[in-house]
Amino acid sequence: MTSLLQKKILLGGIPLGCDNIGDEAIIACVVKMLKESLPGVELTVATADPATAVLLGVGVEPPFGFAGYGLEGFSETVKRYDAYVWCGATGLSDYPHMALDLLELAQDAGVPTFVWGVGMDDELNPVFFKVAGKRRAFLRALGLVGWYERRLRARLAHRIARILPRCKGVWLRDPQSVAMLASMGFPGAGVTADTAILMREGRAQEGRAPARPVAQERDPPVLGLCISTQRQVTDLKGLGEMIAAVRASGARVLGIPMNPKTDRALMEGLGVECIPGTTPEAVAEAAATCDVVLSSRLHLLILAANVGTPILGIARGSKLANWLDNFGRTVEGCVFDCDWNRVTEHVLAALHDRGDWDEVREAAYARLEGRFEKARGEFVHALEECHAG
Secondary structure, eight states, rough: OOOOOOEEEEEEESSSSSSSSSHHHHHHHHHHHHHHSSOOOOEEEEEEEETHHHHOOOOOEEOTTTOOOOSTTTHHHHTTTSEEEETTHHHHSSSHHHHHHHHHHHHHHOEEEEEEEEOOOSSSOHHHOOOOHHHHHHHHTTOOOHHHHHHHHHHHHHHHHHHHHSSSSSSSHHHHHHHHHHHHOOOOEEEOOOOGGOOOOTTTOOTTTOOOOOOOSSSOEEEEEETTTTOOSSSSHHHHHHHHHHHTTOOEEEESSSSHHHHHHHHHTOOEESSSSSSHHHHHHHHHHSSSEEEEEHHHHHHHHHHOOEEOOOBBSHHHHHHHEEEEESSSSSBOOOHHHHHHHHHHHHHHHHHHHHHHHHHHHHHHHHHHHHHHHHHHHHHHHHOOO
């Protein structure tokens, strides 16, 4: 029997090294989790950023299927590994075909496959699942737009039902994603939590209780802000008026771009000063200086909650609502339909009053970490069983 310590695991299935700080937070935490749980296992990350090797202490492979890389060579590459893990992001609804292709190729190569921490929005990526352009005009003339889009969804469901049961284990990051996946043909997923909660400030260590965050008084108060260019806010005028109103109240607006290129350009275009840092740690440090964070990017909300900062979300899909539901909160609106006057009222109130946030946050993380640790145990056991076989 070969020792688990001699085994090699390839992590991929999401566009890593592609200017998405949320994705980088996920992979850093997955690496941390596996190093802690399986000391000695050799980890390799499929990424477009070769600096990941030094940053995380891992090997690197090309980001097959993403960042301009095709699938050529993946089948031979994955044979050098003892397991392939698709880990994180909202890939089941954002870019499912590519990640499913990777899983299937690994399975066909005889490599055990796993899905860990992936989310699923209630809306499939319109780029792939909504017909547009001349084709839409043609199908609309025939009254077949709905039929065609249902067919695209059915094809995905067929692939999910064929490929995911061949995995050694599938865990999604929230119960809503598990339910969505079940509706698409795979009812066998377990539930975990987003692996980025491992960056939580004051996480329990060696049996000690987590430290309770202490509210900080700042003069002036600070709003942390990230507005994504993906499914961008429709009413930029209303957003600009909200920013102006916050400043008029005497508060500061600090941009925390989760895409250091596109999000930064959008917010700087609105006159918002942005942090220079481009790492998950820099984002967490900036969020900790804020009195409240407002974001349409999920992982800024996660990293902000990790360090104890109250959060408000603008939805661009169900994933922000799913995260806020852990805290008994709802989104402020969506990128396509948002009452910015109402958002302004809520931001101004949150800047000066944390309410019951600290107690709610601690209770939420107790539930999240309990769910996560149970799933982590199942995942590690499945890896050990797989390698012992």
